[in-house]
Amino acid sequence: MTSTKKDAARRRKRFATLTCKPLESLDEIRTFLDNPPPWRTLCKDLIPHSKSIIRNIEHRQFCEPELESPETFCHFDPDSNEPVRYDVTVKKLPKTLVCHDMANGYHDDSKIEGTQTHDAYTFYNWAGIDIFCYFSHHFITIPPVSWTSVGHVHGVKVIGTIITEWAEGTKLWDAILSSESAYREFASAVVAIAKTMRFDGWLLNIENKISNPEKLLEFIRYLHKILHEELVDPVLIWYDSVTITGNLNWQNGLNAKNRAFFDACDGFFTNYSWSVKNVEDTAKEAGNRITDVFIGIDVWGRNFYGGGQFNTQEAVKIAHGAGCSLAIFAPAWTHEAIFEGGSNIVMPEPLNLYEQFMLRDRALWGSLWPYLNTRLPCRLPFQTSFCRGQGTKRWMYGEVLSPGPWYNLRHQQYQPNSAHGPHGYVLSSVDRLMEVSWDRKDKKGIIKYRKNLDSLRSTVTESIPRTNSSEAEKDESDSSIDDTQSLNIKESIIKFQDMPEKVPEVTQAVEVAGPVNTTAVETPNTKFLSSDSQTQPSGFKKFINRLKAIFKKNKSNSENHSNEATTSASQELTPSAPSAELKAKDKESDDFPAVTRESMIAASINLNLNTETGKTRWALAEVPMERPCLMLWLTDAFNGGSCLKVNPSDKISPEHRTIRLFHCDFKCHDTFIICIVTKTIMQYADQTLNIKLAMKNVKGDDLNVILMGKSLGMSASLTKESVGIVYSYPLNSETQTKFHEIRQYLLLNEPGFYVPLENQYGWQVRYHEVHVPESRLLEVNCRTTLPEGGILLGHFGICEKHENTDTT
Template sequence: MKPIKPMRALSFHKFLIAKPDVLLQFVRHLHELLHQELEDPLLVWYDSVTIEGHLNWQNGLNDKNKAFFEVVDAFFTNYSWSLRDVETSVAAAGDRRTDLFLGIDVWGRNFYGGGQFNTQEAIQVAYDYGCSLAIFAPAWTHEALGEEPVANAEELDAHGRRLLRERALWGSLWPYLHTKLPCHLPFHTSFCRGQGKKRRLYGEVICPVPWYNLNHQQYQPNCLHGPHGYLLSTQETITNLSQLGLLKNRDGILRYRRSLEMSRIELTPGKYKERSQSPINDSTNLVTEEVVEVPDDQRPSVKRKTKDAFRHLFEMKAAKTENANKLEAHAKSNSEITGRSMVQMSVNLSLGDRRGKTRYALAYVPAELECLEPFYEDSFLGGSCLKVNPSDEVNPEHRISRLFLCDFECKSSLIACVVTKTLVGYENQFLNIRLNITDSEGKFRKVVLVGRDGPHGTHDEEPSMAETLNVYPMSEASNPGFKELQTYLVLNEPGFYVPVANAYGWKVRYYEVRGLGAAARVAAAAARAGRRRGAALLGHFGLATR
């Protein structure tokens, strides 16, 4: 009987195999059937049973399980791997190293680096070797909240601490993750997270009660913006900073962050760190902003005890290590277990990483705001939007916030839709959207979609040879060009078009960038508030081409 039909009908995807001696044959047959009847199927083998039918975790790819790897789409290793396991696994995988998924246990149980806020150490291993990731229990940030206090977070409720821990964990991992870029036009998102206090359609409340449905989640920003609102370091360092009052001091926070950047390798000791000094930089020099910083020697002086604290901030105590001889003896004892039993324990289960684990702690920085903040008090479509914070008390510099790295191919012209809203007290604020575009020759050009009307409220600009091109909105009814664009979108891209008229304070603006030429590509999109003070809401963003 073909197993695919009942699987599709019942959404069933698990089998209990009673004959381990024919397991390999069954997996090969299942893989063939999946690829015959389904579009883009993925069959993953977990590192548990060997080709001999033993339940024997190998913590990697080797001769005891490689036969399964050769007949499936991906291989998922057990979590107790070592660097040596990764090296031999990559060698065994050959040119299929991206099909090798390293098991990542965020709880850190018998796991390389200890997991938790130091999960980044294991992620860097996968990044350096070009492997994929199988992350277990990322909900640790919520589940272990009571066990891991957040320093200086008295003003945060439980939900606020959960969100802070979530940002801190993924912020530490993000530089080592390969982000899949959006690459097809039309593209549009209202930044809804699939939940909200209310649900809105074009700003109008259509559901007045809290709701949750991930099917309605829309595309989120795919860039890293730095550790805004928190500090992540060793427990000893966080304690020292808290005792010195530096967590509430602007100069202390900024100075510490610079020291942390210079001491990144020291904070996570081990020979592996010397190999991984080139994390993914998602900026790729596409969206940069010049910021004038005051040199340290020109800053106001601080108390001597603060200087001494920074001098010794990163002196780390030697971590305790496990007894290697005891581990070797235990492994040798396990290796003598014989028999074709499905409950045979893994000979490598207790090996793991024998080095000392670096434990990180989290501290809240109350005066520092996120560049892009999920906002649930209002929305254009769905349950939330983005709140763009141009500056704060800790970082008063005027910031630019990258929204997306992307790879959109344009035709002769690019159409953009930007929906924004101002907040009470900052009615004069506005948002500019900056696009980085490459032409057919690979040259970069910055296109700024200005978030307010031009001198005449029209768009008559033609592309020039200037590095930066300012494009004004053309959403006025008196603009004949907009009427033609509106007709085109309604007839050809009805799912992209949103009405311009709005009674709920949202401003809908359309732009058209003409004359880009064939093979032009949008490489990045960023938001920048027009004024230094006062947040603004970004409710919707879309790009199309014609």
């Protein structure tokens, strides 16, 4: 073997040992515990967050949040009332679990040293969730160290998955439950895995027949007991699958058939094929443990209330209204659908695939955010450069360390927790978007003027007529209709016979988020001109061809991504017939479902056929001239792979915004030291950024400290009873002695917090000292000095200075 081949083999072996992997058998579990991976020490411990949280639903500006009129959390009126905070030790509030299932897991995220790409999936809405579950179809799914670490940085519990399926699962559980010593050994092993890898518990998902259900219940009780003995505040969650008789029979809720498993665990995760009545009955059954029930929310929308995808909010409203917690399954749909070619997007050329993902992801989570709670950081020191664990380059203090793309979630830093707002996109019905697009006749974008945007967002969504199974069969019988007739646009909205001579080309981003279920789609008898008609304008040909492509892709996407995908509603909602092998192995169980689909996304035998779900075809449109308040910026950074571009206004929203960076709960015993790093953009060289600290003094009165971006004066003196608005100016050459004292204090007491003042790459580093004893910092907000022109925010940090600390 040549030296080159030997080197390559060594590299492959090295990277193989630096890859997080699942465990497939009991033997692999024993091997793992005998020789745990050396990189387990990279897993970070959970950072506690405040016991106070904010209910986002109370922020609402409207009676009921709607997809077409989403809430604005990112900027606000400074004179508005501050949000109410709830003490979770006094009042139990619903929680949110994200179950991350993406193509069976373990992709770029499993590499300890990361990969050389920047567009792999990342999750950044940590402030809105409480538990992150890493899911796959492997027996023991251990969360990769990257997810455990970044989740813990944001105060989120991270859990793995124990899953068994089909005949192999039955055989495996027969061995585990063969004796008390056997199930105790298995329970101790999975607890040891969680303790070794520093994650916080398990989702227990048994999707096969159990021969000894009484022994299974004993095992679960024992696992729960030792899990709570060995770990700090862990969670064990049961997935709605096996009943107390040992049969695989999804209940789509909590009832007498699965209540015993709920009583033995910390939480219960329902199957997805539920109805409104299922949720209501579940809430009643749970009683005072209602917030321990997580209603399954399938973002892909397979046999699911509302159809999922961009209409996922419809199902979330039902669960939220019942007082239950949420289990959001596979939100990486926003990323996976694009990269597998089923995105159904017509995008402007400037948007690459990752930008399309960001647009989709913001739209999805912006629609869900009103129904979540915001958790608050409280541990000092606190600092972030806003990196998301990926980038086209890598910077340190503004200097390029690596010129190529990279991805490593372990290096994601703390993310803003109130950044959602309806900037840059519109969600609406397909018909409404087409109407506005047609009226505008604008080649540069779907919507150009504020009045059109306001009109669109204020329009009530037109629901699609609900159909029953017979209607679905009729639709299927008409499936041979010509392609030019398949476009689903209401004749009353767009009358093609009255078209102008010149029809605009559709250049806006339009994504159809239709559900898999074909009964949710209208099929009006609107006939369109043939695409090869000589009387048709060329612009209209493109218009028709693009729309036809949307629906063709949508159909193909449904078939590729849903294991229930069919060409008719009746086929989709009927479980597939079991194979002969399955029939032979499981014929003794009358309750065993006749399905061949995989576990968590499988159709239940308790399917809610013909249930009215109010599905609506939603579309996503880009608004090119509208900018998010806090925009991800990948072309420059202070530390890591990205920073934030603060946009004080845009052409559609010209008002000067006060932008919220963080809700928080930082206690100041004596003095805060704050570090802020910004960089101007060439065409707006005079722009500066002021940071507003919204605080409460020792008496509970409001105190607003403005950290000025320019050194125009001396900072005001503060006491523990200061109120109103006071200004703090950065420490500079006129206060050089004071700055030296601050630097010396940080280097001796908080060495990881200090950032050098000098910078050769255009970044301005400034420090502020705020002396407000016995105060509490509740919000960190920002506002530019000029109403136009963005500025880069590269770093924000805050720590405490204790006056009695020795600085010599």
